[in-house]
Amino acid sequence: MAGVSSPEPALAPVTPPQEQPDAVLVAHGLRKTYDPDVAPVQALRGADLTLAPGEFVALMGPSGTGKSTLLNILAGLEEADDGEVWLMGRALSGLTEKERTHLRRRHVGIVFQFFNLIDDMTAQENVALAAMVAGASKREAGARAAELLDLLGLLDKAANTPPTLSGGQRQRLAIARALANQPTVLLADEPTGALDSRGGAEIVELLSRLHARGQTILLVTHNHDVAAAADRVLTMSDGRITARGDVARREGSAA
Numbered sequence: 025m026a027g028v029s030s031p032e033p034a035l036a037p038v039t040p041p042q043e044q045p046d047a048v049l050v051a052h053g054l055r056k057t058y059d060p061d062v063a064p065v066q067a068l069r070g071a072d073l074t075l076a077p078g079e080f081v082a083l084m085g086p087s088g089t090g091k092s093t094l095l096n097i098l099a100g101l102e103e104a105d106d107g108e109v110w111l112m113g114r115a116l117s118g119l120t121e122k123e124r125t126h127l128r129r130r131h132v133g134i135v136f137q138f139f140n141l142i143d144d145m146t147a148q149e150n151v152a153l154a155a156m157v158a159g160a161s162k163r164e165a166g167a168r169a170a171e172l173l174d175l176l177g178l179l180d181k182a183a184n185t186p187p188t189l190s191g192g193q194r195q196r197l198a199i200a201r202a203l204a205n206q207p208t209v210l211l212a213d214e215p216t217g218a219l220d221s222r223g224g225a226e227i228v229e230l231l232s233r234l235h236a237r238g239q240t241i242l243l244v245t246h247n248h249d250v251a252a253a254a255d256r257v258l259t260m261s262d263g264r265i266t267a268r269g270d271v272a273r274r275e276g277s278a279a
């Protein structure tokens with residue numbers, strides 16, 4: 025639990041974005057306490073992170089150390105109590121709500137474990153809707169959806185609704201939907217968590233292919249085999265990033 029203190033020190037802050045002008049995403053000093061007045065839980069205690077263009081980074085660490093909280097804040101689903109996030113070099117705190125939403129819609133794709141698909145729409149409609157929300161015309165959205173379903177091996181399931189797909193297919197559809205806005209960065213929280221090993225391996229293979237095409241990816245996972253596909257593994261403990269490295273390829277070690 026994040027409330028239990030860890031002997032590991034936090035690392036020094038990441039380089040400020042002015043010295044990393046091309047960073048896609050930089051977070052500095054993020055703090056978040058849930059239920060501050062009743063039963064405070066310090067989920068984030070000064071989390072720092074930087075993502076360079078085209079990087080595939082895995083975020084690991086024990087349960088309850090703040091990984092999902094960090095991802096939710098980066099995705100704009102939750103607000104930090106303190107700290108700053110720079111997306112495409114722009115500090116989010118300096119933007120209006122509307123500007124923030126616009127910037128995120130343009131640059132961030134989100135894949136969460138529980139899919140968030142619309143059950144009474146077809147696979148094609150689910151992806152096309154996300155493209156339209158991001159500003160595509162109906163025609164462009166239809167074409168983009170077909171292209172993404174093809175890329176993700178789901179073209180023959182375009183007319184299926186999510187409940188008629190397997191878990192692995194649903195997760196691939198969720199990834200297709202997250203890519204519908206052609207995001208600069210894809211944020212994925214345990215995308216293989218609900219899948220069997222074959223389904224998980226398919227998602228890893230898919231993420232690797234997207235990465236090879238230049239997609240920047242930040243992935244939360246408990247699975248060392250999944251993390252091994254990344255360029256770099258960050259380890260969270262006690263609400264902070266406590267290890268950074270390019271060690272994923274070395275025997276799946278996370279530290």
Ligand SMILES: Nc1ncnc2c1ncn2[C@@H]1O[C@H](COP(=O)(O)OP(=O)(O)OP(=O)(O)O)[C@@H](O)[C@H]1O
Pocket residue numbers: 025026027058059065066067085086087088089090091092093094
């Ligand atoms: N909405 C919430 N309200 C209160 N506490 C929360 C809330 N969300 C998370 N927490 C607490 O914040 C801490 C960090 O949770 P978080 O889900 O970010 O951890 P995690 O590292 O992603 O865990 P896991 O690996 O189990 O998914 C935990 O102690 C959790 O119980």
